[in-house]
Amino acid sequence: MDFYRQVFLRKVSENMRKKDESPLFEAVSEYYEKNTSDAQNYFSRYEAIKERITFYKNKVMSDLPNYLIDFELRISSAGAKVIYAEDAAHAAEEVKSIIGDSSKVFISRSDILDELNLYRALKGKGVKLSRIGVGEFPYSILSETTQKLLRRLSGELNMEEMPNDTETVISVYKRKLLNEMFSDSIAITGADFLVSDSGSVVMVENDGVRNMLSSFCRKQIVLAGIDSLIPSFNELEYFTSMLSAHAYGCPHAWNQLIINGPRKTGEIDGPEELYVVLVDNGRTGILKKAFQRSVLNCIHCQACTALCPVFKYVNAFDGTPLVGPLNCITDPIKNGFQESGFLSFACTLCGKCSQICPSGINFQELILYNRKESVENDAVFSIRRKQMKILKRMLLKQKSLHSAYNRFVLKFDFKKDFGQQKEFPDFSQKSFRMLWLERHKETEG
Ligand code: SF4
Ligand code: SF4
Structure with missing residues (x-):
């Protein structure tokens, strides 16, 4: 436990020092602060929508196996292949076996891919990957400064001199990517929601990267946590609009993609082969916890991470997966209280995360349950x-x-x-x- 605690503390203190050098830390907070306060004005019955989200998520979580089976039946009958992955290593193995020897593999940035550390895992297995998009959330910009981004892109384009003009590099890069995507390529993306009664995979984004990959790559591998499931297509709009409002500052993000299976005869775009990897990675363990399970209602807008007075300084700069209020609850349950229990004690119980969460998660209560378990498990120092x-x-x-x-x-x-x-x-x-x-x-x- 001490090792992880030390890494955590070192990261906080390093980032606290860097915060004075970079206005970006505060810019990210301000961005989310504005989104979350504007979100309440976009919807005439904001609190009622929050309650609906909680209600539908609780409904799915109380009967998850059946909703998963329904989803699988529907999307499989449309021609997609569904794979269950127990943990990050299993997910990486499955993805690697679908990729085979292909050398044109594109990976986007997404919460679930970050959680699984999939980019690094696949690189470690010798897969040549192009990571496209600077990411959908401002945190990605923090971890990849303009100079670093230009260096990476011009390196991938084999440009002899690195131009200072971001627009030139990005437009050349996009053209190159599009040419490559039209040939035999594979896309790896995350999904935001899975709809049980229609067998749909849903992606909500502003930068259009996943939209582009889904349209032009021949094979697509979509990864999604089993908690991304929602019961029915009728309720989808509540989820997409709340996610858009909190993550992107508008009630309808520019790109909202709904995939119901691979490309059918006569369709002009979409993947010819579609694989959906349903990831557990500790979620069934959380589901067994009568109190903490409500954390699985999260729709991954990242507002709580950006606005938490503790965790906003833990993330950024080094591009490692985000750690936030959610991890205070999930990591000790997933990794054991001995190893990650300290995260539940890092919180000050200020309540900011509960106040702004569109899924109505009561963080302080859940964190206190975790602390109680830490003590009961002798995990407190x-x-x-x-x-x-x-x-x-x-x-x-x-x-x-x-x-x-x-x-x-x-x-x-x-x-x-x-x-x-x-x-x-x-x-x-x-x-x-x-x-x-x-x-x-x-x-x-
Ligand atoms: S209650 Fe804890 S986790 Fe939530 S914002 Fe405050 S310090 Fe962060
Ligand atoms: S817990 Fe709530 S605020 Fe945090 S990412 Fe999930 S939905 Fe957003």
């Missing part, structure tokens, strides 16, 4: 538990709390928890009881 026991003993006895030695020990033990920015408060010389007795004596006298 043993030193901290000993400290708490000593503190409890001291606080329960007036006499011991007044001892100068005890006060010194308390201050010494807890001072570092206050950090360098705050002063540890001095103990009052007199307890409430002492003051009360004094006043009582004075009145009697």
Whole structure:
């Protein structure tokens, strides 16, 4: 556990230092702050839509196997192949076996692909990948600065000199990509929603990358968490509009793609072969938790990560998968409380994430359940538990709390928890009881 905790703390402190050098940190927060406050004005009954999302997600989660079977039957009968992947390694293996020896493989950026670290996993298996799009969310821009992006793109184009003009590079790059996509190519994308009663794969985006890949590549591999499922096509609009509003700042993102299977005879675009990889990766474990399972209602708008006062400084710059309020709940359950339980304690319980979440997830409550489990699983640091026991003993006895030695020990033990920015408060010389007795004596006298 300590190793991950150390990495986490190092990342926070490094990024806190970088934050002063880059206005982008605050720009990302401002972007999401504006989106989430505007979102309430786009819908005349915002709270009612939130409730509907929660209701439909709970409905799916309470009968997930049947909804998954319905989805699979429908999309398979349209000609797609559905594969179940237990975890990230399994998903990478399945994707690799579909790719085979193909050398024209395009991968977009998406939440689920980041979660699985699929780009790195496939690179590790020797797959030559073109990662296209700078990403749909401002975090991707943070992790890939303009200079870095230009260097990468001009490198891939074999340009001898790196031009300073972003537009030239990007337009040459797009032309090159389109030419390559028209030949025998494979697209790897994530999906935002899967619709059970219509067997549809839905993607919502502004940059149009997944739309382009789905239109022009011969094979498409779509990855989706099993929690992306929604019950029926009739409710799809609630989900797409809430996602668009929170993630892109408009109630209808520019590209909303619905795929019901591979290309049919007579259709002019779309993949000839479609594979849908349904990813578990710890989700069934979360589903078993009576309280924490509501975290699977998330529609992945990333607003909570961008606005959390703790986690907004954890992400960015190095392009590793995002960590946010969701991970405070999911990671300890997926990886074990011993390894990732500390994430539940990183939260300050400020409530910002619950306030802005379009899926109505009550984070503070879920985080407290996780903390309780951490303690029950003995995953809280043993030193901290000993400290708490000593503190409890001291606080329960007036006499011991007044001892100068005890006060010194308390201050010494807890001072570092206050950090360098705050002063540890001095103990009052007199307890409430002492003051009360004094006043009582004075009145009697
Ligand atoms: S409640 Fe915790 S996880 Fe949520 S925004 Fe506040 S600090 Fe972040
Ligand atoms: S938990 Fe809520 S705010 Fe956070 S990404 Fe999911 S839907 Fe968005």
